[in-house]
Amino acid sequence: MVAVSVIMPIYNVVGGLKKSIQCLLNQTYKDFELILVNDGSTDGSGQICDEFQRKDSRIRVIHQENAGSGMARNAGLDWATGDYIYFTDPDDYVEAELIEDNLKIALENEANVVVFGYYVEEINARGKRIMTVQLPNLSVLNTKEDFRKNFRAFQDLDSNILWNKLYKHLYLFENNCRFTDQRVGQDALFNHLVYRNLEAIYFNQFPYYHYVSRVGSAVNRYHPDRFLLEYNIAEHFEKLIITWRYEQMYQDLISLAYWRTLYVELNNLVLEDCPLNENQKVQQISSVLHHPKIQQTLFSPNSSLEKKYHIKLLTLLLKKNKYSLALRVMRAKIQMSKKYHYAFSTLKKITGT
Template sequence: MEDYKVSVIVAAYNIQDYIVKCLESIANQTYKNLEVIVVDDGSSDNTGKLADEFAKNDNRFIVIHKANGGVSSARNRGIDVASGDFIGFVDGDDTIENDMYEMLVNNAIKYKADISHCGYKVIENNKETFFYNTKQIIIQDRKKGLLDLFEGTLIEPSLCNKIFRKNIVGNIRLDESIKINEDLYFNVLLFNKSNISIFEDNTKYNYIKRYNSASNSNKNNIKRITDPRKIYKLIIEIFKDDVDILPYAQRMDLGRNINIYNLLILERDNVFLQLKNEVRDYIKLNYKNIKDNKLINKKIKYMMFGILYLPHIYTLIYKFYFNKKYMN
């Protein structure tokens, strides 16, 4: 069963306290036919040096040093040189269970799947939260895979708990201009090409939550609003002529824009006020396209109505709700 090589791409930036543990978890996989491409994305600490030292003792490991360009840039560099039958991703400050790739490859072969993925758990202050560890196996055709991604309640839109057949990745690369939700968009592009994907809800990927990590940084607050909105628009554009997928994409787009509007209610900076008005105008502009969408439930419709026609009352109600739920 180890006839299939998995290229594991590890993006690493200034994580000297975590990188060795991450690489050890990959090296100790029960599935041995791996090519591990560690991309040191211009680290200013000892991350690159530690990766080099680790690679000296395991010829499956390759280390690439490049100027800092962000996680998408690092992953794209890894994809460019990957030679495996499958491509997977691990963030350099996370770890994986020792049988993750064995399970993912076995499932991909058994079900003739283009994408094989699994559950994960979040580790924060030594506390483990499972998502979701139900042990169920779900076979997804193209439509179901996409809809599960849009729904986001079971299938995680990360890249790191998945392997992709190299032939469906092809020339697709991550958009390096997008810093937030870039995983979701890349997944949508690949699931859209996938005939079959297989999901086994065993929690094999360990996401280590760090408050000083790039994903938890407050430096790009504006991009945390603008990037997701850009992604949702791109997704709508992809499926604008697909009558099976478009209503689900529209529901996701509306729901996420309402969530963004709610977040912006709590901001006081004038820049965020302008963004809030832009989001409201976008919802209004698209109202005709979504008002007859039978997938949009009453709660969302009421929220949309409040945002469009009773914005001041809606703002007061949401602030009251937020303070009662999170500030007490």
């Protein structure tokens, strides 16, 4: 038995893998095991895992055929012996105090989950690195009722992600929290299971994780089934809220989840590697809009959706069946974000807004 089991799914990430593993081995807290699950890599990532295992007895390497990151994380859970579980990704890296500081909070408070801050590092096509910080705005939610009533504030730090959370192993086991084989969004589906009965959740207002976003990464590539995968996440989110019996309080969050499904698909359709022609894209949008939940979201007023001008414009165009124009707006929004992101980030840093 160890205090913490760190689980890392690995698939063809040879470029940043050594840095990611080494940052974990450099932790100030030493009583942990690192489970590296090589999910059928073909680029030499598996060999790097084996090299590190020979050098450090805390490392266990699992080699398996490619099954997706969810199944790789399940394999890690099957082998984990730690009192707490931490999931990390192989193309990111962490601060040396991550385990020590957050485990201390977990043990002192018998926490089921500890949530901490993180850095977002965006690397553009020219190699320019732009960093922002995301921090929790809560301190402690001791009961199920506390957590559910404050879920809106909790979502501000992106409730779907895994790598800014330390999970109690026994809690995951008792609540049958496992990953699905869905290739995109299995982290959200996993956390929806975690949140069903969650209590004793503590927050650490310091950043420890570096999420590295690169131009051309998997999230920026076209997926033919992206809408269905995102729709499944929205459905599971709605079921979670209904299970709590909080659907009236969080109806806007449910609508937002379904709107995100539509928004992500619009983004998916304007990516450079999308193979569909304009007519096929229009047909896809028309098909998506026939889903009852999407119709309900699109034609129901939602103040949180109407705060941003481009969202209001997209909604208006979709309602009027101006699908080609909606795609043009989406393309323009993406190009504008790329062009002015650095300027906006710098201004935000200077002004402190």
